Amino acid sequence: SRIAVFASGQGSNFAALAQAQREGRLGGGTIELLVSDRPEALVARRAQEAGVPALLLRPKDFDSREQYETRIVEELHQRGIGLIVLAGYMRLITPVLLSPYEGRIINIHPSLLPAFAGKDAIGQALAYGVKLTGVTVHFVDGGMDTGPVIAQRALTVEDDDTADTLAERIHRVEYELYPEVVAAFAAGRVGLNGRKATVRQ
Ligand code: GRF
Incomplete structure (x- = not known):
């Protein structure tokens, strides 16, 4: 699969995916494009370092979210992108992007969904006091x-965890899990049947 990674921030998952590709751990997947809605974000520099072309657009330069996404879809089609991998992309996706890529957009979230959806999932989990949290790819x-x-993938919350220590362990799990799932997708091993997704070994 030809892959576009979408990210708004640090891009440590982008870097982990790029490294996995270099090490031959992304199956047939190749990262062809970074899309970012924040041109000043660190992830843009990481893409440059990795030699990955970047489409950096400010949504406010467009009249609507739909026009912003229309520009993105054009670029994705031109580059023959078959899989969209969201990695810290802090925007909701509209049907403009969803309909052409139905079943071909995945996201990683730092909690065991459906617990703690939305922003600051790690802070939410700590505030709630759960003993077990984790990472979800969906x-x-x-x-x-x-x-x-x-x-x-689950991990335990320790009594002395702070947002920083927990985030660090969660990130380490993300850097392993996301390349595995992307490789499975690229190999055609991820299926979707109604609400149920399956990964064949
Ligand atoms: C990750 O924790 C991911 O689960 C969430 O946003 C964060 C992105 O971090 N969706 P980074 O930009 O990949 O470093």
Whole structure:
């Protein structure tokens, strides 16, 4: 699969995916494009370092979200993109992007969904006091972190965890899990049947 990664921030998952590709751990997947809605974000520099072309657009330079996404879809089609991988992309997706890429957009979220959807999932989990949290990779639909779950990995919350220590362990899990799921997708091993996603070994 030809892959576009969408990211708004640090891009440490982008870097982990790029490294996985270099090490031959992305199956047949190749990262062909970074899309970012924040041209000043660190992820843009990481793409440059990795030699990945970037489409950097400010949504406010467009008349509507739909026009912003129309520009993105044009670029994705031109580059023959078959899979969209959201990695810290802080915007909801509209049907302009969703309909042509239905079943081909995935996201990673730092909690065991459906617990703690939305922003600051790690802070939410700590504030709630759960003893177990984790990472979810899921298909994207029109909602906020609501699409069918593809894979989850759990980790325990320690009594002395702070937002920083927990985030660090969660990130390490993300850097392993996301390349595995992307490789499975690229190999045609991820299926979707109604709300149920499956990963064949
Ligand atoms: C990750 O924790 C991811 O789960 C969430 O946003 C964060 C992105 O971090 N959706 P980074 O930009 O990949 O470093």
